Amino acid sequence: MIGGSSRLPFSILISLRSQISDRFIVSGLTVLAVATSVSLAMSVEVASRALQEGLRTTTQALVGSAALTISAGDVGVPEEVLARVGEVPGVLSASPLIRRTMRVASGEHQGRALHVVGLDFLSDSDVRRYEVSRAGTVVRDAVRLLALPNSVVLSEAFATELGIGDGDRLELTLEGRPLELVVRGVLGGEMAEAFGGQIAAMDIFALQQVADVLGRFERIDVAVEPDQSIDEVAARIEVVIGPALALGRDAERETFGLALLRTYQRALWAFVIVALATSTLLTYAVSSMSIDRRLDELTLLRTAGMDGAQVGRLVLTDSLVIAVVGTALGAAAAPVVLRAVFGILSIASAVLREIELGEPRLALPTIALGLFVGIVTVVAAALPAARRAARIGPFELLDLGRGTIHFDRTRRRAALFSLVGAALLGLAWVDYAAPSALRIVAGIAGGIALAGGLGHQLIGRYADPAGWMGRWVPRIGFLIGPTLRARPVETALTIAAWTTIAAGLVTGVTTIRSYTGSIDGYYYGLYGESAVILLAGDPFGSDGLEAISPATMELLRASGRVEELAEIRGIEVPFRGRVIVVTSLATNAISRRGDLAFIGHDPEGTRAALKRRELVMNESFGQRFGIRVGDSIVLPSKGGPLTFRIGASATGTAGSSGSLLLDESAFDDAFASSAATLWMAALWVVSPENESVEALRRMESAQPLFLLRGKEARRWVARSAEKYRAMLSVPVALVCGLALVSLQALLFGTTRSRRREFALLRAAGATRANVVAIITLGGSLIGVLGSIFGIAIGAIWSAVTCSFLSESIGWKIIPIQSTELAGWVVVGAAVIAVLGSLIPALLATRVREVTGSQTP
Amino acid sequence: MVFRRGGDEVRAVDGVSLSIPSGQFVVVRGRSGSGKSTLMHLIAGLRKATAGQVFVGDTDIQSLAVSDADRFRRRNVGLIFQFFNLIPSLSVEMNIALPLLLDGFRLPHLRRQIDELIALLGMSHRREHAPHELSGGEMQRVAIARALIIKPALILADEPTGNLDSRASEEIFSLLRDLSRERGVTAIVMTHEVEATKYADRVLVMNDGCIAADSADPVDGQTP
Numbered sequence A: 001m002i003g004g005s006s007r008l009p010f011s012i013l014i015s016l017r018s019q020i021s022d023r024f025i026v027s028g029l030t031v032l033a034v035a036t037s038v039s040l041a042m043s044v045e046v047a048s049r050a051l052q053e054g055l056r057t058t059t060q061a062l063v064g065s066a067a068l069t070i071s072a073g074d075v076g077v078p079e080e081v082l083a084r085v086g087e088v089p090g091v092l093s094a095s096p097l098i099r100r101t102m103r104v105a106s107g108e109h110q111g112r113a114l115h116v117v118g119l120d121f122l123s124d125s126d127v128r129r130y131e132v133s134r135a136g137t138v139v140r141d142a143v144r145l146l147a148l149p150n151s152v153v154l155s156e157a158f159a160t161e162l163g164i165g166d167g168d169r170l171e172l173t174l175e176g177r178p179l180e181l182v183v184r185g186v187l188g189g190e191m192a193e194a195f196g197g198q199i200a201a202m203d204i205f206a207l208q209q210v211a212d213v214l215g216r217f218e219r220i221d222v223a224v225e226p227d228q229s230i231d232e233v234a235a236r237i238e239v240v241i242g243p244a245l246a247l248g249r250d251a252e253r254e255t256f257g258l259a260l261l262r263t264y265q266r267a268l269w270a271f272v273i274v275a276l277a278t279s280t281l282l283t284y285a286v287s288s289m290s291i292d293r294r295l296d297e298l299t300l301l302r303t304a305g306m307d308g309a310q311v312g313r314l315v316l317t318d319s320l321v322i323a324v325v326g327t328a329l330g331a332a333a334a335p336v337v338l339r340a341v342f343g344i345l346s347i348a349s350a351v352l353r354e355i356e357l358g359e360p361r362l363a364l365p366t367i368a369l370g371l372f373v374g375i376v377t378v379v380a381a382a383l384p385a386a387r388r389a390a391r392i393g394p395f396e397l398l399d400l401g402r403g404t405i406h407f408d409r410t411r412r413r414a415a416l417f418s419l420v421g422a423a424l425l426g427l428a429w430v431d432y433a434a435p436s437a438l439r440i441v442a443g444i445a446g447g448i449a450l451a452g453g454l455g456h457q458l459i460g461r462y463a464d465p466a467g468w469m470g471r472w473v474p475r476i477g478f479l480i481g482p483t484l485r486a487r488p489v490e491t492a493l494t495i496a497a498w499t500t501i502a503a504g505l506v507t508g509v510t511t512i513r514s515y516t517g518s519i520d521g522y523y524y525g526l527y528g529e530s531a532v533i534l535l536a537g538d539p540f541g542s543d544g545l546e547a548i549s550p551a552t553m554e555l556l557r558a559s560g561r562v563e564e565l566a567e568i569r570g571i572e573v574p575f576r577g578r579v580i581v582v583t584s585l586a587t588n589a590i591s592r593r594g595d596l597a598f599i600g601h602d603p604e605g606t607r608a609a610l611k612r613r614e615l616v617m618n619e620s621f622g623q624r625f626g627i628r629v630g631d632s633i634v635l636p637s638k639g640g641p642l643t644f645r646i647g648a649s650a651t652g653t654a655g656s657s658g659s660l661l662l663d664e665s666a667f668d669d670a671f672a673s674s675a676a677t678l679w680m681a682a683l684w685v686v687s688p689e690n691e692s693v694e695a696l697r698r699m700e701s702a703q704p705l706f707l708l709r710g711k712e713a714r715r716w717v718a719r720s721a722e723k724y725r726a727m728l729s730v731p732v733a734l735v736c737g738l739a740l741v742s743l744q745a746l747l748f749g750t751t752r753s754r755r756r757e758f759a760l761l762r763a764a765g766a767t768r769a770n771v772v773a774i775i776t777l778g779g780s781l782i783g784v785l786g787s788i789f790g791i792a793i794g795a796i797w798s799a800v801t802c803s804f805l806s807e808s809i810g811w812k813i814i815p816i817q818s819t820e821l822a823g824w825v826v827v828g829a830a831v832i833a834v835l836g837s838l839i840p841a842l843l844a845t846r847v848r849e850v851t852g853s854q855t856p
Numbered sequence B: 001m002v003f004r005r006g007g008d009e010v011r012a013v014d015g016v017s018l019s020i021p022s023g024q025f026v027v028v029r030g031r032s033g034s035g036k037s038t039l040m041h042l043i044a045g046l047r048k049a050t051a052g053q054v055f056v057g058d059t060d061i062q063s064l065a066v067s068d069a070d071r072f073r074r075r076n077v078g079l080i081f082q083f084f085n086l087i088p089s090l091s092v093e094m095n096i097a098l099p100l101l102l103d104g105f106r107l108p109h110l111r112r113q114i115d116e117l118i119a120l121l122g123m124s125h126r127r128e129h130a131p132h133e134l135s136g137g138e139m140q141r142v143a144i145a146r147a148l149i150i151k152p153a154l155i156l157a158d159e160p161t162g163n164l165d166s167r168a169s170e171e172i173f174s175l176l177r178d179l180s181r182e183r184g185v186t187a188i189v190m191t192h193e194v195e196a197t198k199y200a201d202r203v204l205v206m207n208d209g210c211i212a213a214d215s216a217d218p219v220d221g222q223t224p
Helices: A010-022 A024-063 A080-086 A156-162 A190-197 A204-211 A230-241 A256-293 A295-303 A308-352 A364-390 A402-429 A436-462 A468-472 A477-485 A488-527 A550-558 A587-593 A603-611 A619-625 A664-671 A689-698 A710-727 A729-753 A755-763 A768-809 A819-845 A849-853 B036-044 B066-076 B092-102 B107-120 B136-149 B166-183 B194-199
Strands: A068-071 A091-104 A113-119 A131-134 A137-139 A151-155 A169-174 A177-188 A199-203 A219-224 A246-248 A532-536 A562-575 A578-585 A615-618 A632-635 A642-650 A659-663 A677-685 A705-709 B002-005 B008-011 B025-030 B077-080 B154-158 B186-190 B202-207 B210-214
Touching: A024 A256, A024 A308, A024 A364, A024 A729, A068 A230, A080 A091, A080 A219, A080 A230, A091 A204, A113 A190, A113 A204, A151 A156, A151 A190, A156 A177, A156 A190, A177 A190, A177 A199, A190 A199, A199 A204, A219 A230, A230 A246, A246 A578, A256 A308, A256 A364, A256 A436, A256 A488, A256 A729, A295 A308, A308 A364, A402 A436, A402 A488, A402 A768, A436 A477, A436 A488, A436 A768, A468 A477, A477 A488, A477 A768, A488 A587, A488 A729, A488 A768, A488 A819, A532 A689, A550 A562, A550 A677, A562 A587, A562 A632, A562 A664, A578 A664, A587 A603, A587 A677, A603 A615, A603 A642, A603 A659, A615 A619, A619 A659, A659 A664, A677 A689, A689 A705, A729 A755, A729 A768, A729 A819, A755 A768, A768 A819, A768 B066, B025 B036, B025 B166, B025 B194, B036 B154, B036 B186, B066 B077, B066 B092, B077 B136, B092 B107, B092 B136, B107 B136, B136 B154, B136 B166, B154 B166, B166 B186, B166 B194
Parallel strands: A113 A199, A151 A177, A578 A659, A615 A642, B025 B186, B025 B202, B077 B154, B154 B186
Antiparallel strands: A068 A219, A068 A246, A091 A113, A091 A169, A091 A219, A131 A137, A131 A177, A151 A199, A169 A177, A532 A677, A532 A705, A562 A578, A562 A677, A615 A659, A632 A642, B002 B008, B202 B210
């Protein structure tokens, strides 16, 4: 008994009584759904913020107060530019920088990335914030400390992790070459926080020697005098540096890794939207059902003098109680979910940007998001039900035909929903019809609206008791339709929730599969099935890839196992203020063993262009810069600017700004002296191939070598991709749990409101098994229908996300739809639906037969 | 038949022993809470008795397993309640055919039986209608038709006219009596309405779970 001397307001008291005593299960399930959405949303927000913070800290630490950055990609900025820029009026300081990723050579932390930054300690103080200390004392003249070429100062975090200190030797590798540096002190201040603390600094000229980039800097960061206009200073600098160098305000370049990282981040937010949509639909359905179930109570309250507005507020109080409890539980569960979500972004960040994320922390935006998801959306979802409750008259109980009127009233609205949903989905589907973000939003909203509207119409049209179900399913088929039609709006919403979830799963799996499939197809299609792809490092591991060293290539050539070898080199060059990648292509080897058709629609044209030593551009490049085949462009090289003609268009990866391909001989001539990196090689080994590959794998090498071959490689790539899929398992499991909850809430609601009907059936001779079958088959039908809609809508969403991904990473990804996946989704949905229906069904069998004979 | 309600033990039906011959139209009267409905539930096998037996023909319905009792009821016992006699989402004809549909029959094969019953009850014009489109009296007629479609040995009705006006009530009692006589069906009607007794072959009065009076009892003799 609730009440008595309680000081709680009457509406809260009555709401609590109703929730706890009368509809404990449905309220509990709704609270669970709200809690899931809240915890998922809060976790993704915290993890995303940690990622943004990691990227921002790194950028800020490296850039400091610099307003402008001069770069030339991998070609590097000539040293003499530094002095010229320093003399430009308005320039406060020009500070060069080189960055190299080295790896711990041995011990427990072998393979761990260490970002070594080369700085000019004399000129850097106006740009970046850091301090160097030794034995706990800050050293003002760091140049003296780092005078010796092998000296390095380590961040305290990294030094502590490795257990080393002043004077200790640090064994590292740089692109496979062994290096030994001596720790001379501790790097502190803002810079020490970059890359999650995996950072060390050394004198820039010493690093030039170590990295073999004498006479070049990676970039020059420019701080501008406080009273000067940045635009004006930039214009003066552009005159001084000429067109071969890029001057930009984007201190951290947009890279392939960053684009992919953002895509992961967006994928997680997509899960939040799916969860939010499901819990909102569920709240709406539950609020709506509770009105009908509490009709007696609400009518009585109206009769007793409560006005419509008060009844409406009573319903809103119900949803508020659910929202508050759900939000509190969600917030409490958030740290657990956060661990999984953070893991995904953390690993992705480590792999793609080699940045380890800091500890995630709760902040004001997290709390605001939790409150928005948990309270605002839930109460908003309950508003229509509250409005309906406010209109309940004192004689509502006498209106025995209300169910049918309700169905007819919503039919037109459902048709409108279907039409609007289809139109939005069409807008999302048509390629390039709208910006990607708009297409994604239109796709999600359209998919949900279409599924709900279509579900309602199908139920209205085909779930007739005398229809096909009655004919096909003996004994109880004629009673399944009424189970669905009893609550057409709520059933349609549950179908929409299942559709959203199924479509989300199909989209996620299809996008990952299409992404890995496109990489797979690109290399094995281009170089042929017999090619063995060589990488230095596990491409799906957390340590990232290294450039393949010349020593490794020599070792391979000398092994006697390699018949032919095609080096796939890449170089980053500035172009119109952005960094693009030029990749070498072994045209002759591909002509003999592979197929150029895999990178373009016109293989002959592509081959001819490559033979003519012309550039082949990918689609993103053409779109980004408005360049067409036949145009000429100028690219910088160490030997000076070079003019190339664009000879053909093709597909290819490396950055949202696009990429360019060049035949290997032309590439070597143009960029051999520049810092072109060998990321990958295609090998053709001597027969028997298996034996040769195994021999190469056993070969002693300073670098970790990965040899991927044909179908075996595909399986391996697929297995590695599973790792990412597995990381998504927690959000996916949560969202699937929501599907279960939404179905159970609907079935609990319908069985509860149909208690008398079931009682009558039992009295008329229906067995318990009949009742269980009616409810589980009804639930399964909802699950299967939702999953079929979801597969269809997921196919459209996949097309949109692949197009979006293509735009983000500059690689044309064609969605690979799978009938096998569709089959699994339908079977999975049916199994979850049957399991989800069983509890409400078993509870329905406990309805005592005599209920039907009692006064309503 | 013993219930527990709020920790207290309630003897809803106690020491009832009676025999009703086939084809008799019996009216059971009594105040609210006298045990009428519980007696009906025990006879229909809807409740398990704490002790005792209930034979319908040769079958002890109380000894049957739950699913067997369901099946027995589906094939032999027609039930009519005061409220909520019809499934709201099914048409009149499907509501009538309900027990046979649950038994695996197909609607097209039941048309002739439905036609006959609908005509008998004067409901031909309502065949395709939904329950909410019927009056209270019409709803009870459909419930009676549903009870009759299985050609039952026994019809049990719990306050079948409790929701109807006096004219409709008389129509229903008259109909039940005629059907009982014409088809030889045993009909037991639980009601508190005195008017019902004039249609009955036998009248029982219940009080505190016991049979307080029985018109067939040579001691009572008179109609209660």
